[in-house]
Amino acid sequence: MLSKKSKYALKAMMVLAKEYGQGPVLISDLAQREDIPRKFLELILLELKNQGLLQSKKGKGGGYFLGRDPQLISVGHIVRVLDGPIAPLPCVSKMAYMRCRECRDERTCAIRFVMKEVRDATAKIMDSTSLADMLRQVETVVNGKEPLSFAI
Amino acid sequence: MLSKKSKYALKAMMVLAKEYGQGPVLISDLAQREDIPRKFLELILLELKNQGLLQSKKGKGGGYFLGRDPQLISVGHIVRVLDGPIAPLPCVSKMAYMRCRECRDERTCAIRFVMKEVRDATAKIMDSTSLADMLRQVETVVNGKEPLSFAI
DNA sequence: AAAGATCGGGACTGACTCAGTCAAGAGCCT
DNA sequence: AGGCTCTTGACTGAGTCAGTCCCGATCTTT
Numbered sequence: 001m002l003s004k005k006s007k008y009a010l011k012a013m014m015v016l017a018k019e020y021g022q023g024p025v026l027i028s029d030l031a032q033r034e035d036i037p038r039k040f041l042e043l044i045l046l047e048l049k050n051q052g053l054l055q056s057k058k059g060k061g062g063g064y065f066l067g068r069d070p071q072l073i074s075v076g077h078i079v080r081v082l083d084g085p086i087a088p089l090p091c092v093s094k095m096a097y098m099r100c101r102e103c104r105d106e107r108t109c110a111i112r113f114v115m116k117e118v119r120d121a122t123a124k125i126m127d128s129t130s131l132a133d134m135l136r137q138v139e140t141v142v143n144g145k146e147p148l149s150f151a152i
Numbered sequence: 153m154l155s156k157k158s159k160y161a162l163k164a165m166m167v168l169a170k171e172y173g174q175g176p177v178l179i180s181d182l183a184q185r186e187d188i189p190r191k192f193l194e195l196i197l198l199e200l201k202n203q204g205l206l207q208s209k210k211g212k213g214g215g216y217f218l219g220r221d222p223q224l225i226s227v228g229h230i231v232r233v234l235d236g237p238i239a240p241l242p243c244v245s246k247m248a249y250m251r252c253r254e255c256r257d258e259r260t261c262a263i264r265f266v267m268k269e270v271r272d273a274t275a276k277i278m279d280s281t282s283l284a285d286m287l288r289q290v291e292t293v294v295n296g297k298e299p300l301s302f303a304i
Numbered sequence: 305a306a307a308g309a310t311c312g313g314g315a316c317t318g319a320c321t322c323a324g325t326c327a328a329g330a331g332c333c334t
Numbered sequence: 335a336g337g338c339t340c341t342t343g344a345c346t347g348a349g350t351c352a353g354t355c356c357c358g359a360t361c362t363t364t
Contacts, residue, residue, distance in 0.1 A: 001153075002240040002267065004352065010263045027311075035254045040353050046312070059361025060309045075266055088154040102187045108293050110286035111162050114227055114277065115154065121273040125266065134262035141260050156323065179340075192324050198341070211332030214339045305364100312359070321350075330341070 005082040008036045009044050013078055016054070017070035017131035024056070024063030044082065051081045070135065076126030086126065087119040094123075157234040160188045161196050165230055168206070169222035169283035176208070176215030196234065203233045222287065228278030238278065239271040246275075 011034040019025050027045060031038040045064050048054045055067045066073065080086060080095065087093035091100045092115045103109055163186040171177050179197060183190040197216050200206045207219045218225065232238060232247065239245035243252045244267045255261055292298050 003350095007241070007263065014262065024310095026309095037353060039355080042311075043353090049311095056311060057361080058309085058311050058359080060363065062310050062361070064311085089159070108290050110166065110289045111159065113289055114281050114286065117277045118274050121277060122270050125269045125273060129266050134266065137262045137265055138260050155321095176339095189324065191326080194340075195324085201340095208340060209332080210330080210338085210340050212334075212338045214332070216340085307364085308362090310359100310361075313357090315355085315357105317352100317354075319351085319353105322348085323346100324348105325346075326344085328342085328344105330339100332339075333337090334335100 002079070003083050005044055006079045008034070008041060009048060009078050009082050010075065011036065012041065012045065013048070013053070013066070013073065013131055014134060016064060016066050017073070017135055020066050020070050024061070024065045026063045030064070047081055048078070053077065053081065066131075070131035073131045074127050075129045075131075075134070076123060079126060086123050087115070089115045089119075092116040092119045094119075154231070155235050157196055158231045160186070160193060161200060161230050161234050162227065163188065164193065164197065165200070165205070165218070165225065165283055166286060168216060168218050169225070169287055172218050172222055176213070176217045178215045182216070199233055200230070205229065205233065218283075222283035223285075225283045226279050227281045227283075227286070228275060231278060238275050239267070241267045241271075244268040244271045246271075 012030045015030055015033060016025060027042055028038060030036065030045075031041045045054060045056070049056055049064070049067075053067050053073060054064050056062065056064050076086065085093040085096040087096075089100070089112065090096060090098035091103065091106065091109075091112055099106070100109075100112075103112075106112060164182045167182055167185060168177060179194055180190060182188065182197075183193045197206060197208075201208055201216070201219075205219055205225060206216050208214065208216050228238065237245040237248040239248075241252070241264065242248060242250035243255065243258065243261075243264055251258070252261075252264075255264075258264060
């Protein structure tokens with residue numbers, strides 16, 4: 001389950017991606033535009049900055065802005081910064097592998113095998129989708145070029 | 153992230169699948185064989201029974217056993233009983249859909265689109281893998297017919 | 305140098321969930 | 335009747351989630 005932290009982070013990053021190259025954006029602006037509790041958002045942006053995804057500038061005319069091109073920032077990276085590993089079990093995580101204490105034999109653990117498939121599928125989707133991809137996605141739908149296949 | 157509940161449930165169900173058709177298995181046996189806290193396991197098996205995946209028999213010679221053929225019980229079903237919906241966001245869940253309170257327009261929400269892909273991929277894997285499949289998987293690996301491609 | 309705008313950091317909180325434990329009860333078999 | 339099972343309900347301690355509050359630290363502009 002995606003935490004609110006990650007969801008807020010993705011929303012804020014989307015705004016910053018749209019505004020990329022046009023100077024810093026205020027925390028307050030982001031908070032207001034996306035309806036995110038301001039102080040909580042500060043926390044989130046800070047973490048993203050500490051992991052190098054964002055940069056900030058203090059004082060008047062300051063704010064936050066993307067550390068690099070929206071094409072080079074993936075959903076997977078953002079989610080991992082806020083929520084930690086994507087894998088449903090530590091024993092199938094690539095970034096934070098940890099053996100199951102009670103596992104007799106990892107090679108023959110069927111649960112592990114299924115969860116590894118899940119991890120790989122999830123990671124593939126999240127790591128291959130960039131902020132730029134998402135912006136493009138929104139554009140296409142807005143312009144009515146998409147059949148809206150997944151709308152409920 | 154898969155909870156311990158789900159993990160324990162899958163382990164216990166695997167044992168019961170292997171023992172399918174050979175009478176009930178004691179909670180204590182399951183707990184001991186898979187190294188699961190006994191009282192906690194009781195809770196888990198009860199939930200699985202209430203959802204119809206298991207049946208039980210009281211008194212001497214009693215215990216738990218699968219409610220139907222291992223081929224007809226999927227990993228997805230088990231996980232959903234213990235952990236709830238698989239979807240990373242309620243707004244992309246098929247079983248427990250819930251609108252995002254602050255979402256202006258679901259059709260143009262890129263986050264939702266990505267998470268829907270994740271949900272679908274995960275559900276596809278989990279729902280198409282049965283207990284019988286997992287047992288077969290273990291067999292094949294044990295007999296050395298598998299290249300162990302995913303071993304670390 | 306001072307004012308005002310901005311991000312930064314720490315401590316704190318209330319509600320909730322996770323991972324159990326404990327005690328007593330209810331049904332079944334011999 | 336008596337013992338073997340599952341069943342139920344209450345309880346708990348630790349940890350996480352989703353914030354809030356207050357006080358700094360820096361930067362820009364005047």
